Amino acid sequence: MRRAVLVLALVGALAGAAGLWVTRAEGLAAGDIAALAALDGDAARGEEVFWAAGCASCHAAPEAAGDDRMILTGGRAFPSDFGTFVAPNVSMHPESGIGDWTLAEFADAVQRGVSPSGAHYYPAFPYTAYALAAPQEVVDLWAFWQGLPAADVASRPHDLAFPFSIRRGVGAWKLLHAGRGHATPGADDASVARGRHLAEALAHCGECHTPRDATGGLDRSRWLQGAPDPGGKGRVPGLAPDQLDWSAGEIAAYLNDGFTPDYDSAGGHMVSVIRNLARLPEADRVAIAAYLKALPDG
């Protein structure tokens, strides 16, 4: 009897340890980090990655406009079914921001959702998309980041309901939803392929335009087919060709000047997205439009 209790306790401890093991925060592999370190960063190309990846949309102060959007004070709140996430300060300030991070720590955060202290970041930070970015893009982005201003504003904590307030749980979420690669098959057309990279790896369109399943992961069988607005205000529209009947030219123009084909203007979070995409070369907006037109019907 005593022996049975002992065995049970041992099994329980092992199961717990296994649980801790599989939900631990795991950064990039040593080989990947070494490969990053061997690359030279180009800040000018990094700026294009910065706008394509939409960093400022979440991390700039909520009221910031123009070049003030490069002051990454954080503070924008994101309501969700799990509570309210608050974007942290990721400016170059060494204490309040990420100014004292290494390239490896930056890459672990952006591509694996792991903090320098080895904790999970919540997937409101779209690292599952950024995991698809090229190593060169991460190095370029970090080179650009070095020239961004420092803001001495403390990050505010997230306001999450139990059990989502336990970060360890993100490890289980990652088992289900991280590292799944692209959502759509590759394309032969160079513009469509570029658009796929922009939309799936950098601009993370799917985070809002793809519906989520019960565990808060993207339902890839309905990729970019529209979803409820996480803020509870209406719906984020579907982008499949049979859902969005704008021409490719109209989509590319909208991503630049913010006007729909009948000259209504974009609203909601898309305004901020367009501010970013308007800074990219025209060919990139044309590529995103080509990618959307190549999606399967919804």
Add this chain to the structure above:
Amino acid sequence: MKLKTIALGTAVSMTVAAAAIAAAHENMPAQIVARHGLMTVISLNLGVVGDMARGRAEYDADAAKVAADNLAAVAGISQELLWPEGTSSDDREDSRALPKVWEDRAGFDAAWDDYGTAAAALAEVAADGSDALGGAMGALGKSCGNCHDTYRKPKD
């Protein structure tokens, strides 16, 4: 005979459409109708300059100037009478004006002023060619987007 039938059919369907619009507006406060009307005037005139800036229509300096002047003129209409209590998206199905319009009236008025500044700048350069038009359009688009981002409820 056939032509007559078509004409009659068109007339009937237009009457039906007009009746439907009237019905939709029947219980809509005049202020909301006026707000929507202002936005429609803006989008019509934006269509003229926007199509030229986007290369969908040939650039025509006179037409661009007329449309841009209209956009600037709309900005001169005071918003003071258009936003009575009880006409927000929380109060009515036919309004997409978020309660924030009333909670932050100073910010809302400043956003309308920003539109006026951008529209005046567009009118200034509208006759100077499609490139100048495109640049000023971008600034105008930002003023539309900034206000809609904050004060307008997304479509359902």
